[in-house]
Amino acid sequence: MAIGWYLTVSVLIFCIGLTGVLVRRNPLVILLCLELMLNAANLALVAFARMHGGEAGQIFALIVMVVAACEVTVGLGLIVAISRRGLAVDVDELRELGG
Amino acid sequence: MSAVVFFLAAIVALGGAVAVVVLRNPFYAVLALVCHLVALAALFLLLRAEFVAAAQVVVYAGAVMVLYVFVVAYVGGAPGTEELRAGPAMRIFGPLMAVALAVELSIALLGSALSGITSKGAHYILGFGTPRQIGKLFLTDYLFVFETASLLLLVAAIGAVVLARRRRGLDEPGQGMSVDDLRRLVAEPRPKDTGTMAEGAGTPS
Numbered sequence: 001m002a003i004g005w006y007l008t009v010s011v012l013i014f015c016i017g018l019t020g021v022l023v024r025r026n027p028l029v030i031l032l033c034l035e036l037m038l039n040a041a042n043l044a045l046v047a048f049a050r051m052h053g054g055e056a057g058q059i060f061a062l063i064v065m066v067v068a069a070c071e072v073t074v075g076l077g078l079i080v081a082i083s084r085r086g087l088a089v090d091v092d093e094l095r096e097l098g099g
Numbered sequence: 100m101s102a103v104v105f106f107l108a109a110i111v112a113l114g115g116a117v118a119v120v121v122l123r124n125p126f127y128a129v130l131a132l133v134c135h136l137v138a139l140a141a142l143f144l145l146l147r148a149e150f151v152a153a154a155q156v157v158v159y160a161g162a163v164m165v166l167y168v169f170v171v172a173y174v175g176g177a178p179g180t181e182e183l184r185a186g187p188a189m190r191i192f193g194p195l196m197a198v199a200l201a202v203e204l205s206i207a208l209l210g211s212a213l214s215g216i217t218s219k220g221a222h223y224i225l226g227f228g229t230p231r232q233i234g235k236l237f238l239t240d241y242l243f244v245f246e247t248a249s250l251l252l253l254v255a256a257i258g259a260v261v262l263a264r265r266r267r268g269l270d271e272p273g274q275g276m277s278v279d280d281l282r283r284l285v286a287e288p289r290p291k292d293t294g295t296m297a298e299g300a301g302t303p304s
Contacts, residue, residue, distance in 0.1 A: 001102055001105045001145070002216065002218065002219060003215060003218065004209075004217060005109075006142065008205070008208065009109045009113065009142070011201055011204045011208065012116075012201065013113065013116050014200075015201040015204075016113070016117055016120055017116065017120075018196070018200060019194050019197040020120035022192075022193030023120070023189065023190060026125060028125045028167070028170065028171060028174065029119070031167075032119050032125075032132050033119060033120060035163075036119060036120075036135070039139055042139075043142060043143075046143055046148045046151055047146055049146075049228075050146040050148070050220040051218070051220050051221060053222060055227065055232060055233060056236075058148050058150070058151050058228055058233060059236055059241050059244070061148070062150075063244055063248055065151075065159065066251065067248075067251065068159075069252070069255070070251050070255035071255075072163050073166070073256065073259040074255055074258050074262065076166060076259070076263075077258065077259035077261075079170060080170060080173060080174070081262050081263055083175075089174055
């Protein structure tokens with residue numbers, strides 16, 4: 001398969017993830033959609049690594065995975081802390097910081 | 100053959116992604132994401148990224164998703180608690196913006212002069228993307244990145260523990276044990292055969 005097909009799939013997954021981040025209101029699902037966007041970027045990186053013939057893109061993809069794991073850990077910790085305090089797990093209810 | 104595998108994996112990946120966004124119940128959304136990740140690992144394999152595919156399945160679909168499932172169970176992602184009741188502006192403009200971005204990226208992709216995009220990729224040496232090769236690169240050319248990633252993981256782990264710990268501990272009166280209770284409990288002689296493994300195994304002491 002030509003590399004362009006992989007990049008097309010990556011574009012579509014990224015845009016689906018973006019829709020989820022904008023439309024959904026449960027922070028858990030927003031985190032899941034962020035994962036979708038990061039994975040789309042990973043797919044593009046690995047496809048470019050294949051196109052280029054070097055492994056630097058794959059290393060980059062692995063580091064993106066590490067960063068995603070860190071983001072998930074801290075995000076889920078925040079969600080657990082929110083629900084412990086008896087607040088609604090809903091991004092539109094949690095707007096005391098303004099905005 | 101590779102075209103068939105590619106289209107199957109791509110369809111599953113895209114379907115999983117749509118399901119994550121559309122499904123109301125967060126638990127099912129997590130399961131859809133697991134399907135999506137496994138299909139993406141198949142795509143990585145087609146791109147000769149064996150180690151990245153293995154890491155995807157083990158780390159992502161394995162460890163991170165288990166964490167998600169536990170948190171969904173803890174927070175209680177009951178169906179119907181969350182509706183798609185984002186404001187009407189966001190409900191219209193969110194997907195609109197995503198479509199606009201997709202069109203823009205497609206134009207950039209199709210209009211790019213990168214000759215490699217229409218090819219099947221450069222020639223690669225034997226052992227491209229194997230754990231051996233990736234590990235060698237991580238410990239030579241990308242050592243600083245590797246160490247920084249480990250530091251980042253440590254910081255994230257500590258941060259998660261601090262965020263999710265119990266706020267009210269032993270020191271609050273009327274909640275749990277007092278310090279005196281704890282001291283008494285520690286000072287009590289423990290029953291026989293409950294201490295070390297050697298005692299439990301019944302070796303003569």
